Amino acid sequence: QKEVEQNSGPLSVPEGAIASLNCTYSDRVSQSFFWYRQYSGKSPELIMSIYSNGDKEDGRFTAQLNKASQYVSLLIRDSQPSDSATYLCAVLPSGTYKYIFGTGTRLKVLA
Amino acid sequence: GAGVSQSPRYKVAKRGQDVALRCDPISGHVSLFWYQQALGQGPEFLTYFQNEAQLDKSGLPSDRFFAERPEGSVSTLKIQRTQQEDSAVYLCASSPGAQTQETQYFGPGTRLLVL
Numbered sequence: 001q002k003e004v005e006q007n008s009g010p011l012s013v014p015e016g017a018i019a020s021l022n023c024t025y026s027d028r029v030s031q032s033f034f035w036y037r038q039y040s041g042k043s044p045e046l047i048m049s050i051y052s053n054g055d056k057e058d059g060r061f062t063a064q065l066n067k068a069s070q071y072v073s074l075l076i077r078d079s080q081p082s083d084s085a086t087y088l089c090a091v092l093p094s095g096t097y098k099y100i101f102g103t104g105t106r107l108k109v110l111a
Numbered sequence: 112g113a114g115v116s117q118s119p120r121y122k123v124a125k126r127g128q129d130v131a132l133r134c135d136p137i138s139g140h141v142s143l144f145w146y147q148q149a150l151g152q153g154p155e156f157l158t159y160f161q162n163e164a165q166l167d168k169s170g171l172p173s174d175r176f177f178a179e180r181p182e183g184s185v186s187t188l189k190i191q192r193t194q195q196e197d198s199a200v201y202l203c204a205s206s207p208g209a210q211t212q213e214t215q216y217f218g219p220g221t222r223l224l225v226l
Contacts, residue, residue, distance in 0.1 A: 004153075032212050043202055043217035044154065051212065088153050097167050097211055099144070101153030 003027060004091050006102035014110050019076040021105050023089030026070065032092040033065055033072045038104065039085045047087075048074065079109040113137070115218035117203050123224045124193045132188045132221045136205030143186050144215060145178055146202040154202055160186060161209050193225045 005024045013019045021035075032051050036044035050056045050063040050072065062075040072091075076083055086104040093100070116135045124130050136143050142161055146154035147170075156170040162183035171178070175194075180186040190197055200222050204215040 008151075043220055045217065046214050049212065049214075090153075092211055097142070097144070097159040098156045098169065099154075099215075100156070101146075103151070103153050 004102040009106040012108045019079045021074040023072045025091045029094045030091045031094040034090040035074045036088040037085045117218040129191045134186045134203030140205035142206040144204040148200045198225045
């Protein structure tokens with residue numbers, strides 16, 4: 001079992017819809033969780049970080065964390081074609097600097 | 112201000128050659144990370160520096176990989192006797208302090224192709 005799992009996609013949603021991206025992790029001591037966006041041929045850029053159970057909202061993005069279920073998700077409201085990218089989930093186990101990334105979910109927002 | 116820069120952007124090496132990849136972090140950033148990203152995969156952690164100290168090198172895949180940051184700023188990742196499986200994008204990231212939850216700023220990467 002991979003330490004951080006994501007569905008590779010592609011996930012296709014129409015413009016204006018809500019895109020829901022999911023990630024599960026295996027390490028129960030993980031404390032910090034991150035969502036990165038990576039456009040094709042570019043480097044990752046941080047969208048959201050979340051450390052506590054519940055929801056965290058930033059503009060059109062909402063991160064949701066459920067540590068009991070070892071599950072973190074990212075919702076993108078009012079999806080735009082410019083949101084089309086690969087979304088990487090990353091987990092940071094407690095007491096380390098070793099970020100663990102998933103393989104990413106490719107999102108396509110159809111105009 | 113300037114972001115993280117990496118050079119070269121592209122490198123083609125013959126199997127068995129040694130290569131050196133350079134990372135210039137954002138000025139003043141304490142933390143520096145190296146990652147390897149194979150096609151279609153997420154970045155994989157290689158090593159972490161806090162200033163000049165290499166605090167974690169557990170992700171380096173073999174003793175052919177070596178990284179240094181002698182003055183706590185520029186870092187070099189060296190791969191000796193390159194193999195085809197070393198072909199990947201090598202990403203460098205820096206963050207301002209030593210806190211583990213700080214935002215990492217990624218460079219554009221060096222795309223290495225080993226023939």
